[in-house]
Amino acid sequence: MACASHDSTCKLEAVLDKNMKILIVDDFSTMRRIIKNLLRDLGFTNTAEADDGTSAMPMLENGQFDFVITDWNMPGMTGIELLKAIRANDRLKSLPILMVTAEAKRDQIIAAAQAGVNGYVVKPFTAAALQEKIEKIFERIDAQ
Amino acid sequence: MGEIQKNNDHSRYAESLRASSPELIQCLQANDMDGAIAILQHVNLVREQTLYQEVGRLTRALHNALKDFHLEIGLDGRLDVSSELSEMVDARSRLNYVIEMTEEAANTTMDNVDAASPRVQRLIERCNQVQDIWAKERADHGDEEYSAVSRLLSMISSESQQVQQHLQNILLAQGFQDLSGQVIRRVINLVRDVEESLVRLVKLASEVEQVAGIQSDALTEVNQKETNVSEEGPYVKGVSRGDVVNDQDEVDELLSSLGF
Structure with missing residues (x-):
């Protein structure tokens, strides 16, 4: 596993705080449950769920969340709108966001990157891909 | 034509x-x-x-x-689009039923995975404990039976870990419900749009005098093309949609080319 090169000891375990509060945003309860279970297998048990951006925003504003995993295509407020709303919010703007979505067009991935997404996983995905992206996001944040 | x-x-x-x-x-x-x-x-x-x-x-x-198509609609121009009952409504409710049924099936599967997983985990933990104790016993005695039990214990442990892996794969496979559900929702919306357009057209047919005047507007509306980056839904095999990435590797490649 790659570690921050400026540090002699691998800080990954310390960086990946297993108690961090994670919000899972997806309109399909099946997918929320899958992600929740995968996170639990990875040791993250402090999770909450929202079914679209509209219900996610007040939760993020009121709760101390450390990480957001969101779908793109949702009724009401979509994932890309949620991403933009978070980046435009002074208190939330630095919140790490991983997009887990079936949207696979290059234009969409570029749009998400430009809107400030921290990672992008296309559905269907593997447990290893999810783990790797989460680790990478926090590795990068720690290196900054 | x-x-x-x-x-x-x-x-x-x-x-x-x-x-x-x-x-x-x-x-x-x-x-x-x-x-x-x-x-x-x-x-x-x-x-x-x-x-x-x-x-x-x-x-x-x-x-x-x-x-x-057995669309029971009047031609007197007093038709209400929203109160329209047709085969299409039935088609939509059937598709909604598919979403509900697959969701229920996926949840049943996940309930069983959730029930099985901790049991397998307990089996692994208990087995490891016994293995440690057994290793000491075996050091003292060293007969055939002791080593047979040792092999059994290590087999239980490694097989259980495999079972855990399979359970996780079963869990991940339930993602089909989300992906197929997204496609079905799109079809439901399409059916609804087509249905509403047809009903509007039939209303127009009852007022043929006005049709020629309205026609150009209707065409412009149809020809309006969406230019924003919008949702496309899951990639469907055999349905060409242009510039689509095929797997996670391509996503990573694209993102790294953008400095990620």
Whole structure:
């Protein structure tokens, strides 16, 4: 596993705080449950769920969340709108966001990157891909 | 079919233009502008009438087609789009039923995975504990039976870990419900849009007089193309959608080319 090169000891375990509060945003309860279970297998048990951006925003504003995993295509407020709303919010703007979505067009991935997404996983995905992206996001944040 | 129709209209228009051309040339040569304009207006009128007739014909054909679909809708123009009951509504509710059923099935599967997983985990933990104790016993004795039990214990432990892996794969496979559900939702929306458009068209058919006037607006609306980056839904095999990445590796490649 790659570690921050400026540090002699691998800080990954310390960086990946297993108690961090994670919000899972997806309109399909099946997918929320899958992600929740995968996170639990990875040791993250402090999770909450929202079914679209509209219900996610007040939760993020009121709760101390450390990480957001969101779908793109949702009724009401979509994932890309949620991403933009978070980046435009002074208190939330630095919140790490991983997009887990079936949207696979290059234009969409570029749009998400430009809107400030921290990672992008296309559905269907593997447990290893999810783990790797989460680790990478926090590795990068720690290196900054 | 559109092409044939266009050619047909075009030939009638050309025919009427050709028929009027000697008169038109005469007027132009005599510098009779009012006469020339009147002739051109007449030619245009012929064209409009053709268009008008064709719209009427198409609308009637459409109405007949709708009747064949058992769409029980009146033609008196008092039709309410929202109260429309048709086979299409039935199609939508059937598709919604598929979403519900697959969700239920996925949840049942996940309930069972959730029930099995901690049991397997306990088995692994307990097995490891016994293995440690057994290793000490074996060191003291070292007979055949002791080593057979040792092998059994390590087999239980490694097989259980494999089972855990399979359980996780089963869990991940339930993502099909989300992906297929997204596609079905799109079809439901499409059916609803088509249905509403058809009902509107049938309403128009009952007011054929006004059809020609409204037609161009309707066409512009249909031709309006979305230019924003919007949701596309899951990639469907065999359905070409242009510039789509095929797997996670391509996503990573694209993002790293953007400095990620």
